[in-house]
Every structure is written in structure tokens, then in C-alpha cells.
Amino acid sequence: xxSRRALELATAILTGGFxxxxxxxxxxxxxxxxxxxVESGTFPFLTGIIxxxxxxxxxxRGIVPAGTLANVPIAITSIELRRLAGLFLPAAIFVAVIxxxxxxxxxxxxxxAVLAVPGHQSVLRSAATAAATALALYVVFERMFQVxxxxxxxxxxxxx
Amino acid sequence: MDNLSELLHGFSIAVTVPHLVLMAVGVLLGILVGxxxxxxxxxxxxxxxxxxxxxxxxxxxxxxxxxxWGALFGGSVxxxxxxxxxxxxxxxxxxxxxxxxRDGRPTTxxxxxxxxxxxxxxxxxxxxxxxxxxxxxxxxxxGPAEYFAVYFLAFASFVGxxxxxxxKTVVALAIGFSIAAIGIDTVSGSVRLTMGVDELVKGxxxxxxxxxxxxxxxxxxxxxxxxxxxAVSSKIDWREVFRAVGRLPRHSVALLRSAAIGCWMGITPGxxxxxxxxxxxxxxxxxxxxxYFGTGEVEGIISPETADHAAGTxxxxxxxxxxxxxxxxxxxxxxxxxxxxxxxGPMLFVDxxxxxxxxxxxxxxxxxxxVALVLLTVPVFAALMRIPFVVIAPLIVIICVVGAYSVxxxxxxxxxxxxxxxxxxxxxxxxxxxxxxxxxxxxxxxAEDAFRQSMLMSKGSLGIFFANKLVTCLIVAGIALLLxxxxxxxxxxxxxxxxxxxSAQEKVII
Numbered sequence: 214x215x216s217r218r219a220l221e222l223a224t225a226i227l228t229g230g231f232x233x234x235x236x237x238x239x240x241x242x243x244x245x246x247x248x249x250x251v252e253s254g255t256f257p258f259l260t261g262i263i264x265x266x267x268x269x270x271x272x273x274r275g276i277v278p279a280g281t282l283a284n285v286p287i288a289i290t291s292i293e294l295r296r297l298a299g300l301f302l303p304a305a306i307f308v309a310v311i312x313x314x315x316x317x318x319x320x321x322x323x324x325x326a327v328l329a330v331p332g333h334q335s336v337l338r339s340a341a342t343a344a345a346t347a348l349a350l351y352v353v354f355e356r357m358f359q360v361x362x363x364x365x366x367x368x369x370x371x372x373x
Numbered sequence: 374m375d376n377l378s379e380l381l382h383g384f385s386i387a388v389t390v391p392h393l394v395l396m397a398v399g400v401l402l403g404i405l406v407g408x409x410x411x412x413x414x415x416x417x418x419x420x421x422x423x424x425x426x427x428x429x430x431x432x433x434x435x436x437x438x439x440x441x442w443g444a445l446f447g448g449s450v451x452x453x454x455x456x457x458x459x460x461x462x463x464x465x466x467x468x469x470x471x472x473x474x475r476d477g478r479p480t481t482x483x484x485x486x487x488x489x490x491x492x493x494x495x496x497x498x499x500x501x502x503x504x505x506x507x508x509x510x511x512x513x514x515x516g517p518a519e520y521f522a523v524y525f526l527a528f529a530s531f532v533g534x535x536x537x538x539x540x541k542t543v544v545a546l547a548i549g550f551s552i553a554a555i556g557i558d559t560v561s562g563s564v565r566l567t568m569g570v571d572e573l574v575k576g577x578x579x580x581x582x583x584x585x586x587x588x589x590x591x592x593x594x595x596x597x598x599x600x601x602x603x604a605v606s607s608k609i610d611w612r613e614v615f616r617a618v619g620r621l622p623r624h625s626v627a628l629l630r631s632a633a634i635g636c637w638m639g640i641t642p643g644x645x646x647x648x649x650x651x652x653x654x655x656x657x658x659x660x661x662x663x664x665y666f667g668t669g670e671v672e673g674i675i676s677p678e679t680a681d682h683a684a685g686t687x688x689x690x691x692x693x694x695x696x697x698x699x700x701x702x703x704x705x706x707x708x709x710x711x712x713x714x715x716x717x718g719p720m721l722f723v724d725x726x727x728x729x730x731x732x733x734x735x736x737x738x739x740x741x742x743x744v745a746l747v748l749l750t751v752p753v754f755a756a757l758m759r760i761p762f763v764v765i766a767p768l769i770v771i772i773c774v775v776g777a778y779s780v781x782x783x784x785x786x787x788x789x790x791x792x793x794x795x796x797x798x799x800x801x802x803x804x805x806x807x808x809x810x811x812x813x814x815x816x817x818x819x820a821e822d823a824f825r826q827s828m829l830m831s832k833g834s835l836g837i838f839f840a841n842k843l844v845t846c847l848i849v850a851g852i853a854l855l856l857x858x859x860x861x862x863x864x865x866x867x868x869x870x871x872x873x874x875x876s877a878q879e880k881v882i883i
Contacts, residue, residue, distance in 0.1 A: 217803075224799045228544050235551045238566045242558070250829040253558040256821045257566055260550040267544035274540075288802060293597040300596045301795075304589070304770045308791050311774075312784060320771045333763045346768065350775065358424060360779050 217288040221275035225268045232264030303327050315365025321347040380502055383730030386431060387738055395432055396439040396735065400743045401750070403443020407459045408451050408754045410762075411592035411769045414444035414460065414702040415811065419580040420776045422709050430713045431731040435739070437709060438689070438732060441702050442743040445645070445685050446490060447754065449678060450747065453482045454755055462645035462681045465653040469666060469673025476669055480610045483751065484617035485671055486678045489628060491744050492621070493679035496632040497639065497686025498736045501693070505733070509694035509719035517826035518837045522847035524820040526854070527697045528809070530641040533854030536650060537806040545805050549813025550821070552577050559818055560825055572785045579708050579814045580780045585790040586807050587701070588773035590797020592766055609751055624675050627656055631676045635683025640691055644700040644808045645684040652680030686736065693729060694719055697816060701808040704815040 235257050242254030289297070307323040314322065321343040329339035354360045386392070406417035418437050425433035448460030453470035466486060473482040515523070532542045555566045556576025567573040621628065631652040638648035656676035657666045666673045688699030689706075696718035698704035710717045721729050777790035800807055813820075831837035839845045 220799065221803055224803055224805075227796075227799070228548060231548060231551070234568060235554075235566060238568060239554075242563055242565050246828075246833045249561065251825045251833075253561040253563050253565060256824065257551055257554040260547040260554070263547040264544055264551065267540050267547065270540045271544065289597070296596050297593055297798075300593060300766055300770075303767070305791060307770070308774060308787055311787065316775065316778070320774075323771070324767050327767045328764065331763075333761065342764065346771065350771070354775065354779070360423070361782070362775065362778065363784065 214287055214291050215289040215294065218275055220288045222272060225272040225275055229265055229268030229272065232261045232268055235261030235264065299331070311363055311365065313366050315368050316362035317347045317351055318365065318367070320350060376502055376506060379506070379726065379730045380734055382726075383732075383734030384738075386727055386731035387435065387735035392432060392435050392731075392735065393738070393742070395436045396739045396742045397746065399436045399439025400443035400446075400739065400746050403440035403445075403743075404447035404450070404747055404750060404754055405443075405757075406440070407444035407447020407449075408757060409765060409769065410451070410457060410459060410595045411588060411766065412772070413448075413587050413591065414441050415583045415705050416588045416773070416776070417444055418702055418705045418709075419583045420772065422580060422705070422712070423779055425709065426712070430710070430715055430725070431728045433709065433713060434706065434728065434732050435735045437706050438735065439739045439742070441685065441706070442494070442736075442739050443747070444702075445494075445682055446487065446743050446747040449486045449490065449681075450483070450751055450754060451758060453486060453674075454479060454751075455758055457758075462649050462685070463677075464646070465649040465677035466674060466681070468653065468677075469668070469670050472667065473669030473671075473674065478669070480608075480613040481617045482669075482674060483609070483748070484614040485621065485674045487744050487747060488618040488621050489624075489631070489675040489679040490682040491740055492628055493632050493635050493681065493683035494686045494736070494740045497636055497683045497690075498733065498740070500636050500640075500687055501690045501733055501736070505690050505694045505729075506722050508690070509722040512695055512719040513723075515719070517823045517830065518840065519844050519847065521820060521823035521827055522838060522844045522851065523695055523697060524816065524823060526847050526851040527642050527691070528813070528820075529851035529854040530643065531806070531809045531812075533857040534638070534641065534643050534647070535806055535809065536643070536647040537804055539858040541803070541805040542809055545800070545807070545810040546813050549810040550817040552582065553814050553817025554821065559822060570785070572783065575781060575783075577789065577814070578780045578786065579705065579811060581777045581786045581790050582793050582814050583701070583705055583811060584773040584777045585793025586797035586800070586811065588769060588776075589791060589794025590801055590807075592769055593794065593798040594801050596762070596766060609748060614748065620671075621675070624672055627660070627672045627675050628679055630659075631656070631679035632683045635680035635685075636687045638680070639684035639687030639699045642688070642691070642697065642699045642808070642812065643684070644688065645681045646808070648684035649677035649681040652676040686740075689732075689736075692717060693721060693732070696819065698812060701811045704808075704812045708815050 239254035239257035239261060243252040244254045244258045245252055303323060303326060307319055311319045324346050325339050325343035328334045328342060329336050350362065354362050403414070403417060406412040406414065417440055421437060421440060425436060444460060448458060448463035449466050449470070451457045451459040452463040452466040453474050456467050456471040458464040458467055470482045470486060528546055531546065532539050535542050551566065555573055557574060558565050564574055634652045634655065635648045638644065638651065653673065653676050656672050657663045660672050662670055685700065688703040690699065692698040692703045692707050696707070698707045707717050715721065715725060715728065773790060774787050777786045778784070780786055797807060827837050838848050
């Protein structure tokens with residue numbers, strides 16, 4: 214279970230962290246006015262400051278239990294969290310193995326895994342859907358639009 | 374009457390067999406992405422973008438804009454038949470659309486929705502026909518300072534009127550600006566904000582952001598609730614369609630009011646989602662049958678639908694004539710315009726007459742095509758919803774991954790897309806608005822350039838933003854909009870101490 218407050222705080226810290234990174238990086242480019250006009254770090258520096266200030270405000274509102282936050286104590290229940298993980302983790306693994314397996318094999322394995330392993334569909338149907346997906350990707354991208362999707366290190370090792 | 378002859382010329386471009394076919398294809402694809410939860414108009418249009426590079430710009434924009442109309446209509450179909458909004462902007466349609474369909478009147482609900490949507494779109498297109506070229510003419514005289522002032526006004530109106538918590542909107546905007554700044558700085562040529570990753574020199578494409586924010590993000594929100602596609606009958610009774618449309622004029626006050634709200638929210642970039650919520654809220658307050666809202670009231674369908682489509686259509690006005698998109702989808706289309714080598718803004722009306730008027734004429738035709746196609750295909754797309762979500766979700770993930778990769782054949786883009794997905798989920802969950810974020814990514818560079826050019830002209834003095842009446846008015850209006858939420862909160866505090874502050878959309882969703 215994740216409370217709305219925890220989620221607000223986490224997001225505010227995330228955005229604030231991004232703001233800090235932007236400010237630190239923009240200092241490298243120089244801020245303020247030079248002979249060539251406004252220096253290139255100025256604009257990102259300002260937006261970074263705005264992000265930090267806004268995140269601090271959101272952080273403060275997250276800590277003080279006033280207004281809306283008190284009304285919704287739970288943002289994500291444990292069942293919802295399990296569903297989220299069920300969608301996101303396989304997707305993240307899929308993305309992670311693309312450099313190794315290539316887009317076609319990776320997406321076929323991904324589809325097969327998410328359909329067959331939890332038992333949503335029979336093994337045969339999952340395999341058929343997986344094969345159809347990879348084939349459709351190949352036909353549409355490699356053939357019709359001449360966009361080469363990554364073939365992966367495995368395919369390269371096998372000499373494709 | 375110049376506009377009318379230009380429009381006629383536009384029709385001669387838009388009403389040709391290849392363009393009509395493109396419209397039909399665009400509308401059908403649009404309905405598809407509109408119906409599928411997790412894929413929306415911004416994603417759909419960005420997915421189609423790479424396919425348009427070989428086309429004439431006018432054909433490409435007709436395809437993309439038709440997809441937009443299709444998506445707007447498709448979102449309403451699932452809202453009404455399944456109580457699942459296919460698009461964020463059709464959430465408000467579920468409030469009365471689904472109860473009416475459940476009570477055994479699905480045809481009435483659909484026909485009312487499509488009829489009022491078509492009316493809203495028509496008002497939007499007429500507005501564009503008569504106003505766009507005039508606005509462009511005014512804008513031709515703009516210098517960098519005026520441009521920056523207009524950008525400022527656009528962003529300020531998000532904060533003041535977007536309907537989300539103002540500080541969250543500000544944070545979303547500033548993050549968008551920072552992302553736009555990543556890569557090579559167009560003015561000085563220096564490399565910025567790459568965080569030590571060399572590949573980031575090419576910058577972050579808005580397509581990658583859109584795929585993640587709207588695709589993966591929406592999918593994650595959708596997977597939380599188990600879908601029970603308890604479909605009501607999706608058979609269309611054609612006689613009832615005409616009867617329902619025939620009854621629409623009785624609600625002309627609601628129609629006109631909603632269209633006006635929609636156009637206003639579309640031009641000042643509030644976007645269709647905010648427009649439909651606002652229109653629904655106002656209708657409930659002013660209708661004599663307000664207390665029946667939520668049980669299948671006709672005006673509860675008319676108001677959000679009309680405003681949704683009026684806003685979606687008129688969002689193209691500032692995109693065409695000023696180069697400032699009025700919604701997330703318009704921002705994606707504008708990104709396309711820049712990729713096709715066109716410069717969105719007033720010069721389009723001088724240099725690219727065929728493009729502009731072909732597009733405007735195609736909006737009239739495209740919406741008619743959309744209404745016809747959506748009515749004909751309701752049963753087909755309703756059947757699509759019976760495919761289990763567990764099958765559709767991984768397919769959408771793959772579409773987003775491939776879409777992000779194909780932007781510039783970069784694996785890093787895919788990883789970033791997934792990251793944007795998490796951000797999109799968090800933002801949606803906590804009611805940070807996504808449209809300003811995308812808008813800032815697309816036009817952040819232009820706004821910054823305008824600012825720096827004005828500073829060069831004035832040798833570093835902010836006085837240039839108060840140098841003449843026009844620019845002063847724009848800046849003051851922008852500041853006023855920025856302060857609007859603060860003023861509202863202060864007056865509310867004075868009247869009723871410690872009133873809980875909830876944004877309009879949040880209230881409805883919770």
C-alpha cells in the first residue's frame with residue numbers, strides 16, 4: 214500500500230532532483246549576460262530554479278496534511294500495486310533484453326511470457342499471438358517502411 | 374470575402390480522391406487509438422509522423438488531423454458504451470453518456486454525442502476560417518519581444534485556467550522547458566544539460582516523451598482497475614439517430630455555450646480535457662435539470678462533447694497562425710510541421726496558402742467523414758473492446774517501444790520512453806497536467822530564442838517587454854493569469870476560512 218502523501222513526496226523529490234541537476238548543469242554553460250547576449254545556461258538555470266521552488270512547495274503541501282491529501286489516504290492499494298508490477302516489470306525486462314535479443318525475438322518472447330505464464334491464454338494461442346506480432350513488426354517496419362529495428366547481439370553472433 | 378474564395382480553393386485541394394481516402398484512413402486509425410485505452414490522439418499522431426515524411430505536407434496534415442478527429446470521436450464511443458473513457462477529454466462524457474446507454478438508449482446517447490460533437494467542431498472550424506488569417510496578419514508585425522509575450526501568455530493561461538493545481542502546472546511547464554533545452558543550443562551552438570551522456574547531444578524528441586507520458590503512463594493508470602467491459606448493446610437504430618439529432622436544436626443554449634467555452638479553451642491553451650470538464654460543470658450549475666445530471670441527462674452529454682470537439686478543433690488556430698499549439702495533439706502536429714520543413718506561424722498564410730486552406734477545408738470534410746464512419750463502425754470497435762486488456766496492453770507497450778526507437782534509431786530513446794512512462798503515471802495519479810509538459814518540450818526552444826533575441830535587441834534590458842502597447846498588454850495579461858489562482862484562493866479564504874482547495878478535475882475524478 215502506498216499513501217497519497219508518500220506518492221506526492223516521492224514525486225516532489227523526483228522533480229526537485231531533476232531541477233537540481235538542471236541548475237548544476239546549466240552553470241557549466243554560464244549564466245547571465247555576456248558580450249554575445251544572454252548566455253546559454255541562463256534559460257535552463259531559471260527553469261531549474263522554478264522546478265526546485267515548485268517542488269519544494271509541493272513537498273511542503275505533501276507534508277502538511279491539509280485539504281485534498283487528507284481525503285485520499287491511499288493512492289495505490291496492494292492489489293493495484295501488484296497489477297502495476299505485472300505490467301511494468303515484464304515491459305522493463307523486455308526493453309532491457311532488446312540489445313541482446315533484438316526487437317523481433319524480444320517482442321515475441323515478451324508477448325508469449327505475459328500471456329502464457331500467468332495463464333491468461335493457452336500455450337498454443339500465446340505462441341501464435343507472439344509469432345504473429347513479431348511477423349507483423351517485420352513486415353510493417355523492415356519491408357513496408359524500410360525502418361530497420363535492432364536485430365540484437367544474438368542475431369549478429371549468429372551471422373544475420 | 375477573401376477568406377471564402379481561399380476556402381473554396383482549399384476545398385479544391387481537400388476534396389480529391391487521394392485526400393478523401395487519406396481522411397477515411399486517418400479517421401479509422403483515429404477511432405482505433407481513441408477506442409483503445411492507453412493509446413490516445415497524441416500517441417497516435419506521433420506514431421504516424423514517421424510515415425508522413427515522404428508525403429506532401431498538405432496530404433500529411435490531412436492524414437494527421439483526420440486521425441485527431443477520429444480519436445476525439447472514438448474516445449466518446451467507449452465512454453458511452455463501456456464507461457471507459459478512451460481519451461482523457463471524454464471522461465466527462467461518461468457521467469451522463471453511460472447511464473443513458475445503460476438505461477437502454479445507447480443509440481440516443483451516441484447520436485446525441487456525435488451530433489453535438491460535430492456542432493462543436495463546426496463552430497471551431499468556422500472560427501478558424503474567419504479568424505486565423507486575421508490573427509496571422511496581426512502576427513506578421515510581431516518582433517521577438519511580441520512573440521515571447523505571446524508564448525508567455527500561452528503558458529500563463531495554462532497556469533491560470535488549466536484546471537489543475539497551479540504550482541503543479543508550473544513545475545510541469547518548467548520541466549518541459551528544461552527537457553527542450555537538452556542538446557545543442559540553437560543560438561550559441563554549445564551543448565547543454567546532457568548529464569554526461571554523449572548521446573543526449575541530439576536532444577530529447579517530443580515523440581519519445583509523448584509515447585512514454587501518454588502511452589505507457591496511461592496504460593499503467595488503466596491496468597490498476599480491472600476492466601469489466603460490461604458492454605451495453607452496440608446496435609445502432611438508424612431512425613433513432615436522426616430523431617436524436619433532430620432534438621438537438623432544443624438544447625441550443627447548451628450547444629452555443631459549450632461551443633463558446635470549447636473555442637475559448639482551445640485558443641488559449643487550456644485544451645479539450647479542461648474544456649469538457651468546465652463545460653459539464655457549468656451546464657450542471659445553470660441547467661434547470663441540474664440535479665438530474667449524472668443519471669443520463671441529454672445536456673450532460675451535449676455539454677462536454679460540444680466543448681471537447683470545439684476545443685480540439687480551435688486548438689489548431691493558434692498553431693497555424695502563431696505557431697503555438699493549443700493542445701497536446703496540436704503540439705505533436707506542430708512538431709510534424711517543423712519536420713516537414715514548414716515554419717508554423719503567420720508566414721504559413723503567405724508562403725503556404727495551399728497547405729493552410731487545404732487543411733482548413735479538410736476540417737469541414739474530415740468531420741463529416743468522421744461522423745459517418747464512426748456511426749457505421751460502432752459495432753466493429755465495440756467488439757474490439759471485448760479483446761481482454763491483458764492481450765492489448767503488451768501490444769501497446771511494443772507499439773510505444775517501436776515508436777520511440779524509430780524516431781532516431783536510438784536505444785537510449787526507448788529507455789527514456791519507459792522513464793517518461795513512470796513520470797506520466799505519477800503525474801496522472803497526482804494530477805500534474807501533461808499537456809503543458811509536452812507543449813513546453815515542443816516550443817520551449819522557440820520561446821527561449823524569442824527571449825534571447827529580444828534581450829539582444831534591448832542589450833539586456835527587460836524594458837523591451839514594456840516598450841509598446843501591444844507587448845505590454847500581452848505581458849500584463851500573462852502576469853494577471855499567473856496571479857489568478859492566487860487571487861481566487863485569497864478571496865475564497867476570506868469568505869470561508871480553510872476551505873479545502875481541490876482543482877476542478879480532481880474533484881470530479883475523486
